[in-house]
Amino acid sequence: MTQKFTLNVNGKTHTVDADPDMPLLYALRNDIGLKNPRFGCGLAQCGACTVHVDGQAIRSCITPVSSVGNAKVVTLEGLGTPEKPHPIQTAYVEEQVPQCGYCINGWIMTAAAFLATKKKPTDAEIKGALEGVKCRCGTHVSIMKAVKRASEMMG
Amino acid sequence: MTKHDNPTNLSRRAVLMGAGALVISVGAPVGFEMLAGMDQAFAQGAKPPLTPEQLSSYIAVNADGSVSAFFGKMDMGHGLFVAIGQIVAEELDVPFTAVKVYMGDTATSVNQGGASGSTGIQLGGKQMRMASAEARRVLVEMAAAKLGTPSDQLIVVNGVVSAAFNRDKKTTYAELIGGQYFNVQLDWNKQMGNALYAPGKAKPKPFKDHKVVGKPIKREDVAPKVFAQEDFVVDIMVPGMVHGRVIRPAVAGSVPVKVDASSIKDIPGAQVVHQNGFLGVVAPKEWDAIQAMQKLKVEWSKVEPPFPNQSALYDHIRKAPVRKAAVEGKTAGNVDEAFKTAAKVIEAEYEWPFQSHAAMGPACAVVAINGDKVDCWSGTQKSHFVQIGLAAQLGVPLANVHTRWINGPGSYGRNDADDCAADCAVLAKAVGKPVRLQYMRDQGTGWDPKGPASIHTARAALDAQGNVIAYEFKSKAFSRVDVDTNGSKLFDTLAGQTLGVDLKSGDGFGVPAESYEFANKRTSWETIPPLLDRASPLRTSHLRDPVGPQIHFASESFMDEVAAATDMDPIDFRLKYVKDPRDVALIKAAAEKFGWDKRPSPKKGQTGSKVTGRGLAYSQRNGTRVAIIAEVEIDRSTGKIFAKRFTVAHDCGQIINPDGLEKAIEGNIVQGISRTLWEEVKFDNKNVTSVDWETYPILDITETPEKIDFVLINHPELDPTGAGEPSIRPVAAAIANAIFDATGVRIRRVPFSPDRVKQALS
Numbered sequence: 001m002t003q004k005f006t007l008n009v010n011g012k013t014h015t016v017d018a019d020p021d022m023p024l025l026y027a028l029r030n031d032i033g034l035k036n037p038r039f040g041c042g043l044a045q046c047g048a049c050t051v052h053v054d055g056q057a058i059r060s061c062i063t064p065v066s067s068v069g070n071a072k073v074v075t076l077e078g079l080g081t082p083e084k085p086h087p088i089q090t091a092y093v094e095e096q097v098p099q100c101g102y103c104i105n106g107w108i109m110t111a112a113a114f115l116a117t118k119k120k121p122t123d124a125e126i127k128g129a130l131e132g133v134k135c136r137c138g139t140h141v142s143i144m145k146a147v148k149r150a151s152e153m154m155g
Numbered sequence: 156m157t158k159h160d161n162p163t164n165l166s167r168r169a170v171l172m173g174a175g176a177l178v179i180s181v182g183a184p185v186g187f188e189m190l191a192g193m194d195q196a197f198a199q200g201a202k203p204p205l206t207p208e209q210l211s212s213y214i215a216v217n218a219d220g221s222v223s224a225f226f227g228k229m230d231m232g233h234g235l236f237v238a239i240g241q242i243v244a245e246e247l248d249v250p251f252t253a254v255k256v257y258m259g260d261t262a263t264s265v266n267q268g269g270a271s272g273s274t275g276i277q278l279g280g281k282q283m284r285m286a287s288a289e290a291r292r293v294l295v296e297m298a299a300a301k302l303g304t305p306s307d308q309l310i311v312v313n314g315v316v317s318a319a320f321n322r323d324k325k326t327t328y329a330e331l332i333g334g335q336y337f338n339v340q341l342d343w344n345k346q347m348g349n350a351l352y353a354p355g356k357a358k359p360k361p362f363k364d365h366k367v368v369g370k371p372i373k374r375e376d377v378a379p380k381v382f383a384q385e386d387f388v389v390d391i392m393v394p395g396m397v398h399g400r401v402i403r404p405a406v407a408g409s410v411p412v413k414v415d416a417s418s419i420k421d422i423p424g425a426q427v428v429h430q431n432g433f434l435g436v437v438a439p440k441e442w443d444a445i446q447a448m449q450k451l452k453v454e455w456s457k458v459e460p461p462f463p464n465q466s467a468l469y470d471h472i473r474k475a476p477v478r479k480a481a482v483e484g485k486t487a488g489n490v491d492e493a494f495k496t497a498a499k500v501i502e503a504e505y506e507w508p509f510q511s512h513a514a515m516g517p518a519c520a521v522v523a524i525n526g527d528k529v530d531c532w533s534g535t536q537k538s539h540f541v542q543i544g545l546a547a548q549l550g551v552p553l554a555n556v557h558t559r560w561i562n563g564p565g566s567y568g569r570n571d572a573d574d575c576a577a578d579c580a581v582l583a584k585a586v587g588k589p590v591r592l593q594y595m596r597d598q599g600t601g602w603d604p605k606g607p608a609s610i611h612t613a614r615a616a617l618d619a620q621g622n623v624i625a626y627e628f629k630s631k632a633f634s635r636v637d638v639d640t641n642g643s644k645l646f647d648t649l650a651g652q653t654l655g656v657d658l659k660s661g662d663g664f665g666v667p668a669e670s671y672e673f674a675n676k677r678t679s680w681e682t683i684p685p686l687l688d689r690a691s692p693l694r695t696s697h698l699r700d701p702v703g704p705q706i707h708f709a710s711e712s713f714m715d716e717v718a719a720a721t722d723m724d725p726i727d728f729r730l731k732y733v734k735d736p737r738d739v740a741l742i743k744a745a746a747e748k749f750g751w752d753k754r755p756s757p758k759k760g761q762t763g764s765k766v767t768g769r770g771l772a773y774s775q776r777n778g779t780r781v782a783i784i785a786e787v788e789i790d791r792s793t794g795k796i797f798a799k800r801f802t803v804a805h806d807c808g809q810i811i812n813p814d815g816l817e818k819a820i821e822g823n824i825v826q827g828i829s830r831t832l833w834e835e836v837k838f839d840n841k842n843v844t845s846v847d848w849e850t851y852p853i854l855d856i857t858e859t860p861e862k863i864d865f866v867l868i869n870h871p872e873l874d875p876t877g878a879g880e881p882s883i884r885p886v887a888a889a890i891a892n893a894i895f896d897a898t899g900v901r902i903r904r905v906p907f908s909p910d911r912v913k914q915a916l917s
Contacts, residue, residue, distance in 0.1 A: 022442040030441055035390035036383035040516045040564070041596040045848040048516060048564075077383040085382070092381045096373055096814070099232030099822050101380040101387075102515040102564035108381060127857045134848060136515045136565045137232050138825030140859040142818070 005065050009034065010078030020066035025049045027065045028075060036076040037105050040134070047106025047133035051075045057113035076105050079112055088112050091150040099137035106133040111147045115154055123148070197293050198335040207265045207353050208343035210293070211336040213286035214243070220314050220329030222247060222254045224287075227267030227351070228279040229259035229560045231536055231567070233819040233879055234374040235275040238811040242280050245367040246287035246359055247294075248311035249328070259538045259560030268349035269537030269641065270566065273700075273777065273877025276811055278349050280875060286341070289355025293339050297331045348539075362809065362871040369871060371814035388534040388561040389519045389593060396521065397424070398441040399582040399592035400448035402434040403602055406841045408461045408687050410653070413454035419447045427451065428585040432653035432690065435582050437590055445595075460840035461687040469506045472610050472631055475683035479634075479662035488675030493625035497616035501720050503713055505613075506904040507705035509633075509836035510606040512698055513851050516564030517599025518575035522582075523589035524549065529556040530589075531580070534563015535572040540641035544573070545580050548645055567826070568697035571603040573642025577650035597846035602649070605836055606698030607633035609664075611709030616675075621721040623732065625675035628667055628710055634682040635702050636661035637695040652690040660685055665702045667710035668775040670735035692843040693836070699823075700880035703776060704830060704887055708905060711772035711888030715756065716901060724753045725771050725892065733773070737806055737868075738780050742773055744866045745782040745804035756892070757899035764792045767799075770892025772885035778876035779807040783824070785889035789897050794913025797858065798828045798890055803882055804866040808873035817865050820882045824863055827886025829854035835906050 005016045007024075009032055016031045023042075028034045028051065037060050040048030044059035051060045052074040080086035085093075088111050098104055107130065114121070114129035121129070126147050135143065203209045215223040224243045230236050236256040244251040257263050267279050291311065298316035299306035302324055310319050317325035327333075341353035362368075379385040404410065410432035419425045425438040425447040436447040463471045494500060521532040522545070529549055535541045538560040546553045563572055571594060579592035594602075609632030616625035637660045638647040645651030646659045664680035686693050718728035726746050733739055745751075751769070758768055766789050773782040786800040801824050810816055833852045837845045845851035887905055895901050900915050 019442060019446075026440075026442045029390075034383075035386065038387070038389055038516055038564070039593060041847055043596060043847055043849075045596075046515065075383070076381075080382070082378060082382050089381045093378045096234075096377055096818060098377060098380055099818070100515060100565040101232070101376075101385075101562065104380055127859065130856045133856060134515065134853065135856075136513060136826070136853065138822040138827075138829065138854070139818075140825050140854065140856050141821055141863055143856065144859055 003066070005068070007032070007068055007073060008070065009073040010075060016065065018065050020064060022065050024051070024060040024063045024065050024068055024073070028060060034075045034077055038102060040102070045132070045134070046103070047110060048103055050105045050109040052109060052113055055113060055116065057110045076108060079108065086112055087153040088115065088146065088150040091146040091153065095142050095146040095149060097139050097142040097146050099139055103133070103135045107135065107143055111150065115147070115151055119151070119155070121151055197297055197337060197339055198332045199338045200335050202336045203338055205263070205265060207347070207351055208341050210286060210289055210339040210341055210355065212265050213283060214290045215336060216328045216332045218329060218334035220253065220327055220333055222249055224254055224256045224283060225264040226256050226258045226279060226283060227264040227539060228275050229270050229536060229538070231270045231879070232565065232822070234815040237372055237374055237815055238276055239280055239283055241367045241370065241372060241811055242284045243287045245365055246284055247291050247314070249314040251367050251372060253314065261539055261542045261556070261558045265351065266347045266539035267351050269535070269539060271349055271537065271640065273779070273879035273881060274349050275877070275879060276875045277777065277877045280811065282352060284359050285354040288357040288359040289339065289341065290337060292355065292357035293337065294328055294331055298326050301326050301331065365871065368809070368811050369869070370812070372812055373814060386561065388532055388563045389516060391521045391532045391561060391591070393521060393523050393589045396589040396591050397437045397439050397586065398444040399435055399437045399579060399590040400444045401578050401592065401594065401598065402436070402448055402451065402453065403598055404455050406455065406458055406460065407692050408689060409455040409458045411453050412456050415452035418452035419450050422447045422450070426586055428582050430581065430585070431655045433581055433650060435578065437582055437586050461691070462693065462838055462840045463686070464840055465838055468608060469610055472608065472683060477631070477681040478684050480679065480681045482677060482679040484666040484678040486677050487673065488625070490625050490627050490675045490677040493675035494614070494616045497624065498619040499617040500614055501617065501717055502612070502614040503716055503903060505611045505709035505712060507609045507708060508905060509608045509693060509695070510698055510830055510834045511600050511836050511845060511851055512567050512570035512603045513600045513853065514563070514565040514570050517594035517596055518563065518571040519591070519593040520572070520576040520579040521589065521591045522576065522579040524583050527551045527555050529580070531556065531558040531576055532561050533558060533572055533576040534566060535560060535576060535642065536566045537573065537641040540643035541573055541576045543643040544577055544645065544648060548577060548580055548650065549584060567699035568701060569604050569638065569640045571599055574649045577642055577648040581650050581654070600851050601843045601846040602692045604638055604694050604696035607635055607695040607702065609633070609702070609705045611706065613709060613713035615713070615717045617721065623673050623717060626671065626673045628678045630664055630666070630680040630706060632664050632680065632682060632702070633685060633695045634660065634662045634664065635695065635697060636663045637685045640697045649690050658688055660688065665706055667706055669710070669733070669773065670738045670775065671732045672734045673732065693838065699826065700776070700883045703774070703880065703884040704827065707772065707774045707884045708887035708891065711774065711885055712891045712901070712903065715770065715888070715892040715895060719756050719895070722755050724755055726751060727753065729771070729773065738773065738775070741780050741804045741806050741868060742771070742782045744868060745771065745784050745802050748804065748864055748866045749784040749802035751784065756896040758896050761897065765790055766897040768893040768895065768897025770889050770894070770896050772888035772892060774884045776877065776881035776884055779878060779881040781805050781882045781885055783882070783885045783889040785893045787890060787893040787897060789894060789912065791898070791916055794909035794911070794916065796832055796890070796894065796907055796912060798832065798860055800862045801860055802864045802866070804868065805878070805882060806868040806870065807876045807878045807881070809871045809875040810867060810869045811875055813867055816867060816878050819878050820865060821863055823880065823883040824886060825854060825860070827883040828860065828890065831887040831890050831905055831907060833906050833908060
């Protein structure tokens with residue numbers, strides 16, 4: 001049976017009629033129309049579906065829509081805009097990181113949540129924070145450069 | 156269409172300018188003669204047919220003077236469209252920013268082969284260069300007529316054509332043809348796909364005049380991607396669309412015999428599609444479709460487990476009947492006789508596993524069927540072939556199928572995208588509604604076409620002084636085209652195979668590509684039948700640099716083995732036998748950049764748990780050549796390898812965009828490390844068991860190399876060759892050779908997972 005859920009996404013309120021067990025990912029993509037979180041595995045193994053829930057980077061593919069409650073959900077679209085980009089988005093463009101680009105949510109949203117809590121991280125700390133996020137095209141070297149660049153921009 | 160026998164004269168009689176307006180350039184009133192010649196003009200308002208011999212199939216000048224380039228290939232993440240835009244801008248003499256490249260849409264481009272064999276620039280770019288040069292020639296002729304100035308006295312700067320000695324006497328591309336179409340016939344070679352070539356009368360610019368080609372230019376698509384402004388194929392939604400899922404058997408080869416549709420009757424709008432061996436579901440909501448897929452009760456046919464135990468894979472290959480054999484490459488002397496005279500023979504055998512594309516997301520497609528008209532959106536890297544496949548599958552004329560390539564979740568060859576488009580068409584046809592189908596993760600990794608597993612035997616005959624007098628290399632493997640490299644034929648897609656079409660498995664492999672000159676040399680391959688002759692999760696096809704990584708892992712490891720056996724420095728050994736001057740320069744450049752310490756391997760006197768080593772491997776690929784030096788660190792206690800530093804020397808002839816080239820190489824190196832250290836498709840006798848990122852691990856960010864250095868050797872005087880794949884080719888051998896240098900232990904089976912390395916070291 002479906003239920004109504006009120007979600008706060010990128011500062012706006014949305015009402016979604018869904019199975020309580022339905023992962024947040026499908027609510028964001030199909031009900032709210034925010035397509036940037038992507039289905040990669042449905043198993044929390046890759047990060048392509050990552051969004052922020054109250055500032056924490058979570059995998060929306062395994063997060064039941066019923067568990068979100070009043071928490072503030074932020075997607076890549078809500079992280080920054082071309083006019084007011086998040087530093088990691090600027091760094092991604094400057095370092096020309098992506099190849100296919102499908103994995104972007106995982107890296108940017110995970111890195112953004114990490115950089116919010118850690119100033120000037122070391123390489124090892126960056127790697128530790130991003131462990132497990134997947135990129136299949138092999139842009140790892142550029143990802144590391146971009147996260148470092150963003151951390152420098154954030155002071 | 157009319158062929159232009161004398162376009163110069165025609166252009167002086169009739170010139171088109173403005174947005175759709177026909178005017179006469181020389182001030183004469185429009186007369187009967189002019190109107191009769193209209194259809195032979197260079198430009199026309201109606202679009203000529205989309206055929207390979209029409210210039211309009213590649214290039215259009217828009218009303219504002221901007222240029223549209225229609226490209227029958229597409230970008231798989233290397234920013235190919237930037238390079239194509241540079242080539243078009245260069246030949247047309249327009250600003251790079253004035254060019255927009257449209258890729259892989261069957262309604263706007265001809266079949267140039269799709270993303271295939273690193274030919275985006277090598278073949279696709281060549282055609283776009285010739286078409287652009289011809290467009291410029293025609294525009295200058297038109298300007299000559301309009302301005303009354305001979306064409307050889309005209310110059311073009313940023314799309315403005317002016318008299319060289321009176322720059323005020325000028326016109327623009329926009330004025331000449333903007334908003335209309337070229338009506339110019341090219342000299343098409345009657346080939347489709349990669350081989351398509353249709354030059355005009357124009358010669359391309361001499362390389363010395365290049366201003367845009369060769370410049371580092373960034374990709375404009377990165378910003379829209381990071382700001383979530385660009386649709387991927389998974390984001391395509393069409394009105395009335397339902398979501399589909401397919402259901403695969405637990406035991407490969409079994410088929411659904413009984414399906415209980417009532418088991419999903421509580422799921423709103425869920426429908427079952429069951430045709431022969433094909434089984435899928437649709438529902439209006441995606442989560443419901445997934446639920447239906449999971450809850451549907453199905454009775455499957457009982458079949459014998461189709462696969463050998465994984466531990467017996469390489470024995471299976473050794474013993475399997477040979478289906479096709481071929482001697483390829485440069486053969487020299489008499490190998491068999493030479494081995495009889497050898498003072499010493501060195502032999503080794505190498506093994507490479509099945510590997511998965513394991514694209515970042517499982518494939519997705521949207522198909523809408525309206526009467527006999529079909530629309531398809533797909534992440535395929537060969538949309539024109541999907542168009543052919545869907546037309547055949549649905550029994551509609553080819554021209555009625557419109558396939559659009561949309562950015563997909565990565566593609567490195569024949570992945571699951573073409574299967575997905577065909578499966579989606581089965582669902583859409585059955586339910587009479589547009590369907591969006593995305594596979595699940597286990598279907599993407601578990602059921603995509605696999606890179607073929609293989610064994611490779613190499614032997615070298617040495618004389619008494621340690622010179623190599625004979626060399627033989629042989630591969631025995633599953634075919635690289637058990638299913639073909641695209642979805643144009645029903646027997647090559649899972650949809651066709653599950654629906655029961657007659658099967659046809661192709662044969663192909665390859666041989667090492669290098670320039671070693673030995674007096675006696677023979678390289679060959681043999682293919683074996685697939686393990687399962689119908690819809691199989693271990694069917695094999697192209698995976699980035701098809702069969703290149705496996706062959707050159709073996710051949711370049713072996714060269715290192717021979718160098719070590721003759722107590723030679725690995726680079727000195729290669730320079731003794733490699734004869735192509737570009738290869739020699741390349742290897743030397745890599746050694747210099749890396750800071751190679753000249754000595755035989757293995758390195759002596761290393762103690763402690765962590766040891767380091769360096770290894771070189773080199774190879775060619777369709778004109779491109781790559782030398783890679785890897786520095787690795789090995790923890791003997793854990794067997795964990797850190798591929799720490801790479802130097803890549805890369806020569807692909809003329810470099811179009813050095814920035815794009817570096818990024819393409821970087822991705823190849825990292826994916827190459829991943830495939831070398833981690834990747835192996837696991838299976839039991841029933842099915843593939845590598846079905847996600849836990850069971851098919853790839854390189855993690857924590858294992859990122861500290862540094863990749865590039866030596867990009869530019870030969871602007873040569874035609875450009877490919878860069879999309881060649882640099883993954885020598886990665887495995889470079890790492891293997893570095894491991895040998897560090898430890899004295901030779902690992903001849905990929906992947907070099909920690910347990911395997913630890914076992915080898917103990």
